[in-house]
Amino acid sequence: MAGKDYLHDVQECEKKPLWQRIGWLLVIWTASVASLGVFAWLIRLFMTAAGMKTH
Structure with missing residues (x-):
């Protein structure tokens, strides 16, 4: 299931320090x-x- 892998990845990311x-x-x-x-x-x-100047 893709949902389980995603939840696991999110939980791993949340373990990293702020x-x-x-x-x-x-x-x-x-x-x-x-x-x-x-x-x-x-x-x-x-x-x-190309010769486009503002002044």
Whole structure:
């Protein structure tokens, strides 16, 4: 049964310390914000190279 395996996985995750779970959350959030920043920088770089400037 898939439901039993899922419940077991959830219980295993809950055994980890809170600081470790929050740490993973912060790592994933930081990585997503950084990747979004790089993507926005690349778009701006390409737009500037194409002659689109804000001033």
